Amino acid sequence: MVQYIGKRLLAAIPVLWGVATLVFLAIRLVPGDPAEVILAQSGGSSASLAQLRTQLGLDGPLYVQYVRFLSDALRGDLGRSIFTNRPVIQTISEQLPHTVQLALAAMVIAIVLGGVLGSIAALKSGSWIDTLCMILAVIGVSTPVFWSALLLILLFTTTLHWLPATGQGDLRHLIMPALVLGLASSGTIARLVRSSLLEVLNQEYIVVARSKGLSESRVVLRHALRNALIPTVTVIGLQFGFLLGGAVVTETVFSRQGMGRLIVDAILWKDFPLIQGIVLLSAALYTLVNLVVDVSYAFLDPRIRHE
Amino acid sequence: MPDKHRYPIPTRKYPPRVEIPRQVARRDLRHNVGAMLSLAFLLTLILTAILAPLLATYDPRAVSPENRLQPPSQEHWAGTDLFGRDIFSRLLYGTRISLILGIVAVAISALPGTLLGLLAGYYGGWVDGLISRLMDVLLAFPGILLALSIVALLGTGLSNVTLAVGIAGIPSYTRLVRGSVLTTKRELYVRAARIIGCRDSRIMFRHILPNVLAPVIVLSTLNIAWAILNASALNFLGLGVELGTPEWGAMLNEGRGYLRDAPWASIAPGLMLTATVLAINLLGDGLRDALDPRLRA
Numbered sequence: 001m002v003q004y005i006g007k008r009l010l011a012a013i014p015v016l017w018g019v020a021t022l023v024f025l026a027i028r029l030v031p032g033d034p035a036e037v038i039l040a041q042s043g044g045s046s047a048s049l050a051q052l053r054t055q056l057g058l059d060g061p062l063y064v065q066y067v068r069f070l071s072d073a074l075r076g077d078l079g080r081s082i083f084t085n086r087p088v089i090q091t092i093s094e095q096l097p098h099t100v101q102l103a104l105a106a107m108v109i110a111i112v113l114g115g116v117l118g119s120i121a122a123l124k125s126g127s128w129i130d131t132l133c134m135i136l137a138v139i140g141v142s143t144p145v146f147w148s149a150l151l152l153i154l155l156f157t158t159t160l161h162w163l164p165a166t167g168q169g170d171l172r173h174l175i176m177p178a179l180v181l182g183l184a185s186s187g188t189i190a191r192l193v194r195s196s197l198l199e200v201l202n203q204e205y206i207v208v209a210r211s212k213g214l215s216e217s218r219v220v221l222r223h224a225l226r227n228a229l230i231p232t233v234t235v236i237g238l239q240f241g242f243l244l245g246g247a248v249v250t251e252t253v254f255s256r257q258g259m260g261r262l263i264v265d266a267i268l269w270k271d272f273p274l275i276q277g278i279v280l281l282s283a284a285l286y287t288l289v290n291l292v293v294d295v296s297y298a299f300l301d302p303r304i305r306h307e
Numbered sequence: 308m309p310d311k312h313r314y315p316i317p318t319r320k321y322p323p324r325v326e327i328p329r330q331v332a333r334r335d336l337r338h339n340v341g342a343m344l345s346l347a348f349l350l351t352l353i354l355t356a357i358l359a360p361l362l363a364t365y366d367p368r369a370v371s372p373e374n375r376l377q378p379p380s381q382e383h384w385a386g387t388d389l390f391g392r393d394i395f396s397r398l399l400y401g402t403r404i405s406l407i408l409g410i411v412a413v414a415i416s417a418l419p420g421t422l423l424g425l426l427a428g429y430y431g432g433w434v435d436g437l438i439s440r441l442m443d444v445l446l447a448f449p450g451i452l453l454a455l456s457i458v459a460l461l462g463t464g465l466s467n468v469t470l471a472v473g474i475a476g477i478p479s480y481t482r483l484v485r486g487s488v489l490t491t492k493r494e495l496y497v498r499a500a501r502i503i504g505c506r507d508s509r510i511m512f513r514h515i516l517p518n519v520l521a522p523v524i525v526l527s528t529l530n531i532a533w534a535i536l537n538a539s540a541l542n543f544l545g546l547g548v549e550l551g552t553p554e555w556g557a558m559l560n561e562g563r564g565y566l567r568d569a570p571w572a573s574i575a576p577g578l579m580l581t582a583t584v585l586a587i588n589l590l591g592d593g594l595r596d597a598l599d600p601r602l603r604a
Contacts (some may be wrong), residue, residue: 018424018444024455030460137342138592142585146543146556147577150563158567195516228600249540263452264544267459275459279452286449 005295012287019283023276024069028062034272038082041270055080056272062259078277083269088277092259096281098168098260102181102250103243105174109182110189110239115232117186118193119225125198133190140187145246149180149253166255177254181246185239192235197228230300237293335597341379342593345586352583356403365393367400367553376569386571388561390551394572397553397581404554405535408469412534415473416519420480421523425511428488439485442478451452451475451537459548465554468547472538476530483526494518521598528591532584541579555580575583 023224027034035052053059057079059070072078078088082132114137121133156176157165161175201224209223210216248260256260259278322541336342355362364384371391385394427438445453457471491497492515500514539556540546548554555576562572 007395014440015443015447018440019447022444026456026460079382138588139581139585142536142544142588143581144533144539144556144559144577144584146540147581148571150559150566150573151579154566154570154573158570243450245452248451248455249543252544263455263459264546267455267463267546270459272459275456279448279456281451282452283447287447 001299002258004298008291008294012161012291015287016284019287020070020073020280021066023280027272027276028058028065034058034270038270038272041133047091052082073280078280079273081266081274082271083274088273090177091262091274092228092281095257095259095262098256099244099247099251099260100150101238102174102177102247102256102258105178106181106185106243107236107239110227111180111232111236113182114189115193115229117190117273119228121190121194121222122197122201122228125194130194130305134194137187137190137194137289140183140190142187143184145180145184146249146253148183149176149250152176168256173254173256175248177256180253181243181250184246185242186258188239188242189232189235192232193228196231200224200228203227230297233293233297233300240289240293244282244286330524332597336593338597339593341589345589345593348582348586349590352402352415352586353406357405359399363393363396363399364428365396367392367505368551369393376565376572378569379571385575386569388558388569388572388602389565394558394575396559398555398575400553401555401558401576402580402583404465404548405580406409406463407532407585408472408538409535412469412473412476412538413530415470416476416530416534417480417523417527420477421484421516423477424481424484425516425519427487428485428559429492429507429511442481445475445478447552448475451540454537454541455546458541463546465548465552467541468538468541471541472534475537476534479526479530480523482516483522484519487522490517491515493519525591525595525598528594532587534593535580535587536584 035049035056035058036096038052039049049060057065057072059065060068073283077090078092080087081091084091117133117137121130121137124130126132153165153176156163163172166178206219206224209219214223244259246260247258248264250256251258252264259282263275263278265271266278369392370385374383374387374391375389377383377387377391378545383393383395385398388394388397423438423442427435448456453475454468454471456472458467461467461470497514499509500510505514537598538547539554539559542554542556544562546559548557550557559573559580560568562576565574
């Protein structure tokens, strides 16, 4: 197991290095000097151009910039925001917990809802209940997050006055954003749980369990579902990426703080150091989550680590 | 001595009917009610997009302050927005933008993505290593973050959003095609083509590509839905089309400002967007089941 974790960790390093290199090159190879773009927007003098270039790390030969960029990033120094002049890493570390909280709450909703919907569909396979569950799942996948967010606000805030539409703080502020993101993600999980459970229900050990005279609920809960849920773990990593992306829209609609809203603001302000930092850290976080998912999958299913 | 007639003698008069895979796929698709209904809806939508100038009851950009925030009525079937513009006419024109955007974005993903997958799968070695690592790096960007990063670099606007969503879709094609090529290149007909002296490019494009196209068609259909959703999200965030453009995501963004007073301004574009994406997804699922059952989730 330790060897497997080591192998996966080593495989993640070149990916992270590649992400850092791509982010570095992208800003420098795209037509137009970012420093000039920022100055044109803020109406600064040409005298401050050189100063801005230094702040953005755009001065000196390309290889010097690259080495400086990598060594700074490794030390956790992602530069300073152009507009707030605060360290990028500090701004991100303030916003990240809000997004992680939202993503985790949404993930719980997605797993519970998707798991129940997928299991019911598999157990009633071929019936109208199966069709209904899968139609609901496709609707979940197809509904834009920003539209379901507006519909929930219309229902729970404007009509029923149950939940606040914006802001954050207590649990009541988290319900709608988490529900919106969770609903969108639950469709994918429901489809996967259904196909996975259908496959498991045809296995010989299920026939054995039934022939031993176990009750149907025990066969499903203890024998089938436990094994059927293992492949779902892999999709959780991918869904985490979807939730991070979905947070961009959700945080904007519900006026919540977080990484998603931060990057939209950074793009609108053309705050390149901040954009660079958010992209780098999000990719690193996503790679890390997928690494943890891979390792936990290998832990749950020993066949994987022996392959 | 064994009994000669222990096994029943075949009594079939005609040889069993061999069905061509394409016929089976077409029949499977035709029997899929959801996919057929979706196809009908999408064909109507395409027709609507083409005939938008004829079908629209008002100019989609014509501002009419005296008609602002009118609820749905006989004059304005889907009501009017804050500037008194007819929402129904704007929805019709929005169909054009969304469909073109989805198709162009998928073309931007599919062409280079398929080519890179072909090269990686066919040549293997360092070519495969280089392309696969590059795709690993692109896939490390979560969700729509890659598209967002590209918009951040290129600037806002509809064409940049389409390009960004297109580029973000490339890795899915490369991975899919690479996997299919790895299996297909071991087939006897590919080996035969190589033995009779076919060039690499001819083997790739004439012998391998047609045999890996089925999953590419399925992925492209599903990716149109994905592209429309992501691009409309970027438009919703104000990073895409110019202010006032009749695009569904942008219309939703405008509508949320007066959700309490005029919910129809947000409900109608969202409904169109969801129905379109749902229809494309159902058609994509139907195509997948008919053309490539291995891809079934």
